[in-house]
Amino acid sequence: MTDSIVAGRNAVREALRSGSDINKVYVQDSINKNQVKELLDLARKRKVIVQNVPKNKIDSMTDEKHQGIIASISAHEYMDFDKFLQTVEGKDIANVIILDGLEDPHNLGSILRTCDATGFDAVIIPKRRSVQLTETVAKTSTGAIEYIPVVRVTNINQTIDKLKDRGFWVVGTDGSGDTDYRELSLDMSTAVVIGSEGEGISRKTLEKCDFTVKIPMTGQITSLNASVSAALLMYEVYRKQNPVRL
Numbered sequence: 001m002t003d004s005i006v007a008g009r010n011a012v013r014e015a016l017r018s019g020s021d022i023n024k025v026y027v028q029d030s031i032n033k034n035q036v037k038e039l040l041d042l043a044r045k046r047k048v049i050v051q052n053v054p055k056n057k058i059d060s061m062t063d064e065k066h067q068g069i070i071a072s073i074s075a076h077e078y079m080d081f082d083k084f085l086q087t088v089e090g091k092d093i094a095n096v097i098i099l100d101g102l103e104d105p106h107n108l109g110s111i112l113r114t115c116d117a118t119g120f121d122a123v124i125i126p127k128r129r130s131v132q133l134t135e136t137v138a139k140t141s142t143g144a145i146e147y148i149p150v151v152r153v154t155n156i157n158q159t160i161d162k163l164k165d166r167g168f169w170v171v172g173t174d175g176s177g178d179t180d181y182r183e184l185s186l187d188m189s190t191a192v193v194i195g196s197e198g199e200g201i202s203r204k205t206l207e208k209c210d211f212t213v214k215i216p217m218t219g220q221i222t223s224l225n226a227s228v229s230a231a232l233l234m235y236e237v238y239r240k241q242n243p244v245r246l
């Protein structure tokens, strides 16, 4: 297990009180919830996600004495969406990547690394049903996590609306997209949306995109890896916004 875990009622209480960036609190489903009511109230107040799980799940996440409750602490801080908008306010062009339910920490780490290489301004992930910032993400990003803000939002579709209001064009990626990704001009602020490894982009989110693009594939396999697709799109944005002068 590579996430930072704090185990036991006192340790979880301190983490919640201290304002640490907590990915999730796990509570053993068989314990009496009245015994941890104060902690659950605190978690709710801080809008931290609480998941009921069987004891063996918690046992597998820590060797410490856990008293039926643990918290997984973020390996890095998130940026608030409004703060992110402030950081790009003066820029002519800003680019972001939205990850709609990505699960694999290696993919997120790798995407952060490519964001850094291509000058993308942020990664946006949902609070629920998504990989969060763990030690594995930090390691795979090879340091990019220090430079690329990761913005965690409650609702991806509302975030897309806000980005559109700020002049972003939203490009969804899907194997059966309408347009070849190489055809886009990408000469303005762009939000690239990448779907989850298993399900792709959710239907509602896909409908919100200004364009849906496909990366052509000529072989037998039906889709590319999410971080590979993200890298191709990010480099296409880079290429179009930084043309080589021959």
Ligand SMILES: C[S@@+](CC[C@H](N)C(=O)[O-])C[C@H]1O[C@@H](n2cnc3c(N)ncnc32)[C@H](O)[C@@H]1O
Residues within 6 Å of the ligand: 173, 174, 175, 176, 177, 193, 194, 195, 196, 197, 198, 199, 200, 201, 213, 214, 215, 216, 217, 222, 223, 224, 225, 226, 227, 229, 230
């Ligand atoms: C492993 S794929 C998801 C496959 C999933 N079974 C599906 O039906 O969409 C993960 C993500 O990578 C991107 N992707 C993969 N192959 C793509 C392609 N050929 N064109 C555009 N995007 C692609 C999309 O964002 C997709 O949601």
